[in-house]
Each structure stands twice: as structure tokens, then as C-alpha cells.
Amino acid sequence: MTRYALVTGAGQGIGYGIAKRLTDDGYHVYVTDYDEGLAKAAAAKLGGTALRLDVSDPQSVKDAAGKVPELSVLVNSAGIYPWSPLLEISVEEFDRVFAINVRGNLLCMQAFHRQLAADGTGAIVNITSMSALVPAVGVGSYAASKAAAAMLIQQAAIEFAPDGIRVNGVAPGSVQTEGTNRPIQDGEEPQKAAFIPLGRLAGPADIASIVSFLASGDAGYVTGQSIVVDGGFLSNTFALYRHATQPA
Template identity: 85%
Template sequence: MTRYALVTGAGQGIGFGIAKRLTEDGFHVYVTDYNQELAGAAAEKLGGTPLVLDVSNPQSVRDAAALVPELSVLVNSAGIYPWSPLVDISVEEFDRVFAVNVRGNLLCMQAFHPHLAADGKGAIVNITSMSALAPAIGVGSYAASKAAAAMLIQQAAVEFAPDGIRVNGVAPGSVQTEGTNRAIKEGEAPQEAPFIPLGRLAGPADMASVVSFLASDDAGYVTGQNIVVDGGFLNNTFALYRHVTQPA
């Protein structure tokens, strides 16, 4: 029996990597993006179904949900990450970050809740960030939005459990994508990174493998978790401190 998954922000980057892995896992994937061309091109590569979906727009979310007859897995991967110091960020930009990164997750979880409940063992995986756990200069609004998104996971996990829906998160570290760094090409190894204990940046596939687990029956007793996938970076701050403070 075919099972269906929907991934937001799947036109490229982490979202595409997740959609690709879920396709390999046997799901038919609804490949969604606010950009129609990106959604169409990605779906064609994967053999999935393209959907135009702007997670910040309630009507767009409702329209997408009406086109999906059944669903087992929802992955909220769509996100934006403007670089702006808190002293400079405008109200409009701050609101836009939260509209996509937090409210978008909520809208999609609400809209697809009936589908996932009907499945009997539905799973939601929301993509957060290691920025939810540690501040960095210039990403204040993004970090705050991801911290809110992380708590939303815990809240939804408690509220949706009686409906048979598990809710978890994946918090990426530094990932090479079109939006952050030079994107990884097919078969290419991620860039080396000496201050990450595992020695390299991540690729979308590193996030996708954890999402695959959380979406599977193997994670049937896992809910309310936000798994950090950063190659050990957050645990290595003392080594970075020693490097920047030692004499040249």
C-alpha cells in the first residue's frame, strides 16, 4: 500500500534532500514550494507530485490540504534566514521570519492534522536549527523563531499524541545548500570544517537520514524530541575559544 508524505520547502536544499530520501524509502511525496518552477522541477526528478504552497499564507495552506487526499508524514522544512543585527531588523522583517518559521509550521500542522490522524500512526517532523540552542551575532530573529519552533514541537507532541500522531524535530548545524553555502553536487563530499568534531559541514542527506528515522515505524515511541544534527559543533565551543584566544 502506498504511503504519502508531504515536504514543505522541497524545491531545493534540505527540503529536496528530505523529499529524495522519503521517495527512496517508498513514500509518494508531495513536493511543495512557494516557487512553482522549483516545485515542478524537483517533483519531476523524484517522480512526486508538485504543489505550490506558501506556508506563511493561510489560504495557500488550506488550498494545498484540500488537494491531498491522504497523508502519513508531514515534514515542515520551509524556512527563511535573513542576516540582520537585532538593532537593525525592521518590524516587517521580524514578522516575516516568524510567519514562515513558526506560524507556517503551525498552519501546516493544523491543516494536515485530519489526514495524519486518519492514518493512525502519522508523523510530523519540523526542521529547526542549532541556532535555537545557541545565539550568534546577526541571526537574532532567526534564532528566536527557531527556538519558538522547537517549543511548538513539544507542545504539539503532547496535544497530538491522543490522535496517534508523533511530532519531532531535526535541528541542523551548518549545511551546504543553495541558500547557505555552495550547494553539494551529486556524489560530491561536503566541505571540510576543522572546528566541527566530525571534520566537515553537513549535506542535506545528513538531515534527511534522521528525518527518515523519525518518520519510520522504528521511531514509533519517539515524540517531542528535537534532535541536533551538527557534527558535534555545539559541543566543541571550548576548542574554538582556545583557537581564537591563543597567541599567533
Template identity: 40%
Template sequence: MEEQPTFTDLFRLDGRQALIIGAGGIGSEAARALSDHGAQVTCADRDRVAAEETAAAVGGASLTLDVTDPEAVRQAAENLPDLDIVVLTAAMNVRKRIIDYSPGEFDRVVDLNLKGTFAVIKYFGERMVSRHRGSLIVFSSIRDQVVEPGQSVYAATKAGAVQLVKTAAAEFGGVGVRVNAISPGIVETALTGQIKSQPEWYQAYATKNALGRWSVPSELAGAVVYLASDASSYVTGTTLRVDGGWTAMDGRFTPPTD
């Protein structure tokens, strides 16, 4: 009689092939988590050093990849045809009000955050569909739902990425390929250095969420493992918010309740 898997086994990724695109910061922690759960991880980044450092930490391969180049993404998908898990964390932001935005800045943000997401879903999704299995995980942001001054193009691309995820889930689901998004809140990474350098701004963000603090990259890793594993076998087309309750709260003021 075949032994039934335990619930602990649902999170195991033994024998599965994973690709992390955006191997620094959050991507580095995601790679470590997937590796610790048994996956063989390839680490990709536009920054060759970042890809190599994370790959060395998890005993995996590295790949220099710029997702703004659709042909490079297509070639990477062709060279890695047996992937079970693809995680896309790469993104950028230009914080400017709409009237101050230049067309060039608009194009840079859209090319990475939206066109890059489309290319990854298209080319890696095509391979997964042909094999009738796989999990695609795209990092979005709380800005896919809530905004503030200076977030127009970034927020638009993140909302667009979520819609791409939903559509891919609808199109790929019939053959067993799942597509989901993760929406972090405020995370301690190099990309948030501008905020951390201004104590008032930094503290305002901390007090906006229910937990009253920033997150660290390792706190996103559990969501990646969950969506990559059989523990989420019936989850697709969803956005998993790892935001400390940011999008659950209405404003920064706590009114009296007496």
C-alpha cells in the first residue's frame, strides 16, 4: 500500500526546478527558502554579481537576464525547459508626480514592471503549459490597490501585472498551471533607502500598517514557498498580500472608541 503524504510534505519541493528572476533582496531570501524546502534553484538577475552570490548561497546555477529584453526572456525559457517554479521579483520605481514625469521615465518603469512581467508569463508560461504543470509567482505591491502622490506609473504597472496574473491563471489553469501574485507592503531593502533616510517618512510608513513596523525580505519567503508548493494546489489567480495589514486599515489616525 502506497504511503500517504503528510501535511508537512505539502510544502516540500524535492526534485523540483525553480527559477528566481531578481535574485537580490527579496529574491535572495526566496531562493534560500525554496532551496531549503528541496528545490534546485537557478538565480537570474540583470546584475551578474547578485545572481552569482545568491546562486552560491543555495548551491544553484546563475544566469544574467534582463527581462526588458523579450528575446533574452524567450531564450532563457528555451534553455530552461523543465522548470516547475518561476518567481519574478524584479521591478523599479521612479517617484515623481505625474506632471513631473518624463516620457523616458515612464517607458523605463513600464518596460520592466509591465512588459517584463508579460514576457516572463508568456515565455515561461508557454513551457509550463506544454508540460501541464508549474507555478508562476509574480511580485506585485500594495500599490496595485492603494496609492500616494508620486506613485502613478509604478502603481499602474503593478495593477496591470495583477491583471496579467489573473488572465494567465484563467488561460493556463485547464492544464494544471497556476499563476499567482504576492503583494508586499513596506520591506527593508536597498530600494527603500530613500525612505529610510528620512525618519519622519520611515516612521509614517511603519505606523500605517496594523503591525506597526516594516517587514524584512525573509518574511516574504513563506508566501513564495506556499504558492510554489502543493500546499496551494487549489490556489490560482489570487493576490496574496503580505503587507502587515496595510491595505486593511483606513488612515493613520486611531480614533477614540469610548
């Protein structure tokens, strides 16, 4: 029996890596993106179904949900990552970050709830960030949005549990994607990074493997959790501080 998964923001980067892994796991994947061209190109590679989906637009989400009769797994991966000091953030930019990174998750969880509940073992995995846990100069609106998205995971987990839907999250660290201006090519290893204990950046596949676990029956008793996938970066903050304060 065919099982279906839907991934938002799957035209490239982490979202595409997740869609690829779920395809390899045997799901038929709805590959969605606000850029219809990216969605179609990615779906063609994976043998999935392309859908244009702007998670910040309630009507776009509603229209997409109407085209998905069955669903076992929903992955909310769409997000934006603007750099702007707090004193320079405009109201419009702040609202857009929250509309995509937080409200978009909520709209999709609402819109696809019926299909996930009907599946009987539905799973939702939302992609947050290690920025939900630690501040960094210049990413205030992003960090605040991801902290809100992390709490939304816990709230949805307790409210959706009676419907048989598990809700979890993955919080990536530094991932090498189009967003870092150097996407990983097929067969290529992520670039080395001395500031990360495991010695390299993450690739989309590192995030996708955890999503695969959380979507599977092996995680059947796991809900309301967010797994940090950062190569040990957050555990190494004291060493980073010591290195930064050493005389040149």
C-alpha cells in the first residue's frame, strides 16, 4: 500500500534532502515549494508530485490540502533566514519571518490534520533551528521565530495525541545548502569546519535521516520532542568562547 508524505520548502536545500530520503523510504512525496518551478524540477527527479505551496498564504495552504487525499507524514521545512540587527528590522520583515516560520507551520498542521488523523499513525516533523536555543547577533527575528516554532511543536503534540498524530521537531545547526551559497553536489562530502566538534558542516542528508526516524514506526512512542542536529556545536560553546578570547 502506498503511503504519502508532504514536505514544504522541498524545492532545494534541507527540504529537498528530506523529500529525497522519504522517497528512498518508500513514500510517494508531495514536493511543495512557493516557487513552482523548483517544486516541479525536484519532483521530476524524485518521481513525486509537485505542488505550489506558499505556507504564509492561508488560501494557498487550503488549495494544496484539497489536492492531497491521503497523508501519513507532514514535514514543515519551509523557512526564511534574514540577517538584520534588531534595531534595523522593519515591521514588514519581522511579520514575514513569523508568517513563514511559525504561522506557516500552524496553517499546514491545521490544513492536513484530517488526512493525518485518518491515517491512524500520522506524524508531523517541523524543522526549527539551534537558533531557537541560543542567540546570535544579526538573526533576532529568525531566532525568535524558531523559538516560537519549537513551542508550537510541544503544543501540537499534546493536542493532536488523541488523534493518533505524533508531532516532533529537528533543530539543525550549520547546514551546507543553497542558503550558504555552496550546495552539496551528488557524492560530495560537507566542508570541514574546525569550530564544530565532529569537524564538518551538516549536509541535508544528516537532517533528513533524523526526520526519517521521527516519521517511522521506530519513533512510535516519541512525541513533543525536538532533536538538535549540530555536530556537537552547542555542547562546545565554552571552548569557542575560550578560543575567541585568546590573544591573537
